[in-house]
Amino acid sequence: MGVDTSLIWAVLILFGVMMYVVMDGFDLGLGILYPFFPGKSERDVIMNTVAPVWDGNETWLVLGGAGLLAAFPLAYSVILSALYLPLIFMLIGLIFRGVAFEFRFKALERERHFWDKAFIGGSVAAAFFQGVALGAYVEGLPVANGAYAGAALGWLAPFPIFTGLGLVATYALLGSTWLIMRTAGEMQAHAYRITRRLVWLLLLFIAAVSAWTPLSDAQIAARWFTLPNLFWFAPVPLLVVLTAVLLLRAVARKRDAAPFVYTLVLVFLGYSGLGISLWPNVIPPAVSIWDAASPPQSQGFALVGALLIVPVILMYTIWSYYVFRGKVRHGEGYH
Amino acid sequence: MFGLSALQLARMQFGFTICFHIIFPAITIGLASYLTVLEACWLKTRREHYLDLYHFWSKVFAVNFGMGVVSGIVMAYQFGTNWSGFSRFAGGITGPLLAYEVLTAFFLEAGFLGVMLFGLNSVGPVLHFLSTALVALGTLISTTWILASNSWMQTPQGFEILNGRVVPTDWFKVIFNPSFPYRLTHMTIAAYLATALMVSSAAAWHLLRGNDNRAIRKMLSMAMWMLLIVAPIQAVVGDMHGLNTLKYQPAKIAAIEGHWENEGNDGTPLILFGLPDMQREETRYKVEVPHLGSVILTHTWDGQIPGLKQFPPQDRPFSPVVFWTFRVMVGLGLLMIAVGVWSAWLRWRGTLWSNRLFLRCVTCMGPAGLFAILAGWITTEMGRQPWVVYGILRTADAVSPHDAGQVGLTLIVFVLVYVAVFGTGIAYLLRILRKGPHDDEGLAVETGGPGLPQQPMRPLSAAHKSDRDDAADDERS
Numbered sequence: 001m002g003v004d005t006s007l008i009w010a011v012l013i014l015f016g017v018m019m020y021v022v023m024d025g026f027d028l029g030l031g032i033l034y035p036f037f038p039g040k041s042e043r044d045v046i047m048n049t050v051a052p053v054w055d056g057n058e059t060w061l062v063l064g065g066a067g068l069l070a071a072f073p074l075a076y077s078v079i080l081s082a083l084y085l086p087l088i089f090m091l092i093g094l095i096f097r098g099v100a101f102e103f104r105f106k107a108l109e110r111e112r113h114f115w116d117k118a119f120i121g122g123s124v125a126a127a128f129f130q131g132v133a134l135g136a137y138v139e140g141l142p143v144a145n146g147a148y149a150g151a152a153l154g155w156l157a158p159f160p161i162f163t164g165l166g167l168v169a170t171y172a173l174l175g176s177t178w179l180i181m182r183t184a185g186e187m188q189a190h191a192y193r194i195t196r197r198l199v200w201l202l203l204l205f206i207a208a209v210s211a212w213t214p215l216s217d218a219q220i221a222a223r224w225f226t227l228p229n230l231f232w233f234a235p236v237p238l239l240v241v242l243t244a245v246l247l248l249r250a251v252a253r254k255r256d257a258a259p260f261v262y263t264l265v266l267v268f269l270g271y272s273g274l275g276i277s278l279w280p281n282v283i284p285p286a287v288s289i290w291d292a293a294s295p296p297q298s299q300g301f302a303l304v305g306a307l308l309i310v311p312v313i314l315m316y317t318i319w320s321y322y323v324f325r326g327k328v329r330h331g332e333g334y335h
Numbered sequence: 336m337f338g339l340s341a342l343q344l345a346r347m348q349f350g351f352t353i354c355f356h357i358i359f360p361a362i363t364i365g366l367a368s369y370l371t372v373l374e375a376c377w378l379k380t381r382r383e384h385y386l387d388l389y390h391f392w393s394k395v396f397a398v399n400f401g402m403g404v405v406s407g408i409v410m411a412y413q414f415g416t417n418w419s420g421f422s423r424f425a426g427g428i429t430g431p432l433l434a435y436e437v438l439t440a441f442f443l444e445a446g447f448l449g450v451m452l453f454g455l456n457s458v459g460p461v462l463h464f465l466s467t468a469l470v471a472l473g474t475l476i477s478t479t480w481i482l483a484s485n486s487w488m489q490t491p492q493g494f495e496i497l498n499g500r501v502v503p504t505d506w507f508k509v510i511f512n513p514s515f516p517y518r519l520t521h522m523t524i525a526a527y528l529a530t531a532l533m534v535s536s537a538a539a540w541h542l543l544r545g546n547d548n549r550a551i552r553k554m555l556s557m558a559m560w561m562l563l564i565v566a567p568i569q570a571v572v573g574d575m576h577g578l579n580t581l582k583y584q585p586a587k588i589a590a591i592e593g594h595w596e597n598e599g600n601d602g603t604p605l606i607l608f609g610l611p612d613m614q615r616e617e618t619r620y621k622v623e624v625p626h627l628g629s630v631i632l633t634h635t636w637d638g639q640i641p642g643l644k645q646f647p648p649q650d651r652p653f654s655p656v657v658f659w660t661f662r663v664m665v666g667l668g669l670l671m672i673a674v675g676v677w678s679a680w681l682r683w684r685g686t687l688w689s690n691r692l693f694l695r696c697v698t699c700m701g702p703a704g705l706f707a708i709l710a711g712w713i714t715t716e717m718g719r720q721p722w723v724v725y726g727i728l729r730t731a732d733a734v735s736p737h738d739a740g741q742v743g744l745t746l747i748v749f750v751l752v753y754v755a756v757f758g759t760g761i762a763y764l765l766r767i768l769r770k771g772p773h774d775d776e777g778l779a780v781e782t783g784g785p786g787l788p789q790q791p792m793r794p795l796s797a798a799h800k801s802d803r804d805d806a807a808d809d810e811r812s
Contacts, residue, residue: 095409
């Protein structure tokens with residue numbers, strides 16, 4: 001038996017999406033939080049905390065898309081056509097907020113408010129529709145004859161809307177804890193206040209999703225609540241509770257970096273929880289990674305390039321975050 | 336929606352987004368090589384105006400690259416959202432090719448673009464030159480992957496069909512498929528010509544306004560040498576590409592020529608102008624030159640090419656469009672050759688910098704190369720219809736099963752957003768072109784890098800300084 005390239009690709013794509021959620025998560029979160037920081041200098045600082053790295057964050061999204069097409073063309077074609085409108089709206093949101101980074105600083109004084117709004121609207125839309133797409137995906141996409149067989153507006157349902165709001169809250173929390181880490185003074189104090197409320201909001205969403213999915217989906221319930229799985233996976237919810245306690249304590253004690261780190265752990269736990277619910281399906285509820293795999297010749301050929309280049313992109317990412325670490329104060333922008 | 340089917344709307348959407356997108360990579364390919372040549376000239380001669388030009392055009396390069404990336408994200412998702420039948424069927428081949436294109440582009444951005452845009456003072460001239468050259472090489476490698484994918488869709492080979500999807504059997508054959516070398520050469524040269532025309536247009540515009548310096552003259556001069564030498568080569572490559580198409584996609588050639596049937600053993604005439612009519616199965620009001628079609632397409636006096644009537648009606652490309660887009664492309668190409676020859680004449684007479692009619696003409700030709708690229712791509716892509724993978728997958732079977740309302744809605748949104756966003760971006764590019772290049776452009780450049788006012792992560796920022804000056808000018812005026 002040879003190497004299971006489907007498995008390697010699944011891990012690679014899961015990793016890429018994880019990188020995307022974590023990294024674009026906090027910079028979308030900053031756009032979501034923009035309305036709570038109305039002053040121009042505050043907004044300049046917010047943008048400067050992320051300006052050097054944001055486009056690197058989005059490369060993971062493109063890599064995920066291309067990787068999915070190369071390794072699991074069936075999943076790519078079914079998922080992207082089933083979630084047609086949410087994904088298109090997400091892309092439009094990303095375009096607006098992407099160019100807002102540059103155009104906002106280039107705009108004349110009287111034009112700036114437009115790009116501020118584009119940044120807010122684009123970030124909220126991208127986050128919300130990513131959440132909607134995620135919710136619809138978790139609920140399951142019916143497949144018949146190799147094509148999506150559900151309703152065109154199947155994503156327009158309570159659960160996806162709920163996860164859409166949940167992801168907006170998640171990204172906002174990533175954004176606010178990022179600001180705690182990267183700002184000082186009054187802005188940081190403001191970020192602490194926002195963070196405290198967001199933590200409770202997010203816990204509410206996590207609890208609701210954790211109850212909602214097993215109740216509505218027997219397959220997911222079986223995955224979590226049968227023996228011996230119960231013992232294997234019990235640490236996940238316990239760790240969520242532990243992390244939440246640590247996060248709230250870190251905020252109360254006005255710690256600098258800890259809130260962001262704990263939020264990352266929280267997001268990672270939520271992500272792995274979803275992974276446990278769905279594995280090994282690439283199109284829930286019935287198509288596994290092996291069913292959707294492209295021919296081994298295709299997976300192998302593309303894997304050579306990915307294994308060579310992904311580590312380089314990773315090293316470069318780490319290096320640029322390392323270079324741009326530390327507090328950002330007003331007037332010392334990268335712009 | 337508006338009486339259009341979901342398939343037609345999906346095709347319009349793909350056409351619209353790809354036409355917008357291709358402009359940016361074409362200029363990226365051309366400028367990257369141009370910058371390499373400029374820096375090589377500077378290293379060899381140490382003349383300052385080469386460095387001025389390098390810094391000026393690297394700003395244009397940066398903005399253009401950024402817009403190419405943003406519009407490219409949409410392309411990477413559209414194969415799945417709108418063409419799920421295609422992705423499912425052909426993803427095993429086009430997927431890895433696209434993945435390599437994406438990986439190459441990121442590798443390039445991650446590795447060398449930052450050094451190229453900001454690093455001249457930190458890494459020294461020779462390493463910096465190597466970075467520029469590697470960026471240029473990277474753009475060409477990206478072109479290679481994406482054209483391998485497109486060419487495979489035009490002339491597929493090296494695969495078998497198992498369980499209703501393609502399975503690659505020989506990657507070498509997949510990549511080096513019959514139309515690939517011609518398409519790659521034709522497109523790369525087209526990108527160079529389009530860039531040369533844009534560069535010369537900016538130079539001529541400045542000269543007409545009395546902004547005259549060595550850098551601007553050098554721009555015009557280099558671009559005109561390019562046109563004089565390369566535009567005729569492009570005609571030869573185009574001819575070879577046409578012969579290749581005749582061999583593998585004869586219906587496309589018949590549609591391009593508006594050629595319906597052969598009469599006896601007579602040679603094929605060349606229809607200069609006319610109105611192909613798909614219903615009547617004839618080309619009306621045609622003006623034709625006897626035997627010229629045979630001479631061009633078969634290189635003989637009496638050779639014949641297949642007529643459209645030899646193909647069943649459902650397999651015929653839509654001749655009224657490709658007939659005209661092809662003529663627009665060829666017409667612009669001939670114009671480029673003419674301008675090249677004209678420039679040589681004026682150079683010999685010593686009036687290259689002062690002949691106002693010539694300068695006006697060159698200014699107007701600025702977007703001609705891009706229009707020719709668009710016309711050429713429309714010809715080759717619509718000429719492939721009704722197939723998306725030639726001979727094995729029909730476009731109608733490739734489209735996602737959305738209703739027309741949804742596709743129409745997203746099409747309208749894309750048009751509005753693209754016009755607003757990329758319109759702003761293009762206006763911004765034109766602002767940069769209007770500003771320079773001025774003397775000592777090179778000295779005015781801010782150094783960049785970690786912790787400095789500029790950083791290598793974001794190509795669009797490379798241009799910000801001139802824009803701040805520009806905004807200040809606008810406020811004053």
